[in-house]
Amino acid sequence: MKIAWIQQSTMIDYPGKIACVVFTQWCNFRCNFCHNPECVLPEKMMLFQNDLIPEDAFFNFLRARKWLLDWVSICWWEPTLQQDLYDFAKRCKEMWFFVKLDTNGRDYQLVKRMIQDKILDYVAVDLKHSMHCYGDAVGLEQPTEFYLSFQKLLQILLESKIDYEYRTTVAKWLHTLDDVENMAVYIRGAKHYYLQNYIGGNTLDPDFWWTPFSEEELEEFKKIAERYVQHCEIRM
Numbered sequence: 001m002k003i004a005w006i007q008q009s010t011m012i013d014y015p016g017k018i019a020c021v022v023f024t025q026w027c028n029f030r031c032n033f034c035h036n037p038e039c040v041l042p043e044k045m046m047l048f049q050n051d052l053i054p055e056d057a058f059f060n061f062l063r064a065r066k067w068l069l070d071w072v073s074i075c076w077w078e079p080t081l082q083q084d085l086y087d088f089a090k091r092c093k094e095m096w097f098f099v100k101l102d103t104n105g106r107d108y109q110l111v112k113r114m115i116q117d118k119i120l121d122y123v124a125v126d127l128k129h130s131m132h133c134y135g136d137a138v139g140l141e142q143p144t145e146f147y148l149s150f151q152k153l154l155q156i157l158l159e160s161k162i163d164y165e166y167r168t169t170v171a172k173w174l175h176t177l178d179d180v181e182n183m184a185v186y187i188r189g190a191k192h193y194y195l196q197n198y199i200g201g202n203t204l205d206p207d208f209w210w211t212p213f214s215e216e217e218l219e220e221f222k223k224i225a226e227r228y229v230q231h232c233e234i235r236m
């Protein structure tokens with residue numbers, strides 16, 4: 001696993017539970033609003049190769065914090081690109097941690113196998129945009145296989161007993177009310193759908209312009225989305 005960074009503890013994902021977060025390096029998207037170009041662009045990734053955290057160091061850390069941590073959250077930038085994700089997550093599970101995976105939905109077969117083998121306890125899927133303009137939102141036109149995988153993963157999650165969420169980071173000039181409705185319709189029946197307000201910073205496209213949505217605008221998004229999903233919330 002190419003581990004770019006570890007957040008040693010957080011309670012954001014699971015109120016009342018403590019998780020450590022593993023950030024992997026590499027992504028198949030190129031969102032212009034991405035905050036971590038150094039983990040996405042190959043030419044920038046090269047500069048950080050010596051700073052990657054060795055797996056042994058991570059598992060030593062995990063062993064030392066076993067008394068404190070409940071969850072290991074494997075997330076950004078797209079963990080399913082890591083060839084040994086399955087083994088890595090299995091090792092965490094064998095240490096009796098709950099395991100969460102964040103993914104953009106590119107490899108439903110791997111996620112399915114991990115669910116079937118009871119390695120995962122929670123799956124969070126990024127839903128970037130309405131399907132008809134997904135390529136624009138993620139900066140690269142995706143092959144047909146991506147959309148098929150994304151759809152298959154949705155079916156699997158809708159039918160499975162595992163806890164999961166879909167989430168969208170909404171950004172002005174990128175998303176409209178119609179887009180939010182389209183996305184909610186696409187994941188109709190989903191257990192949880194979280195809308196997150198985009199906050200700017202160091203972006204892949206240095207000229208990316210942003211202003212946050214107001215609370216009223218976000219509430220309007222939520223009202224539309226919750227017509228289609230079981231539970232919708234704005235995540236701050």
Ligand code: SF4
Pocket residue numbers: 027028029030031033034035036040076077078104138
């Ligand atoms: S914001 Fe886009 S490019 Fe950046 S890590 Fe997430 S999916 Fe990849």
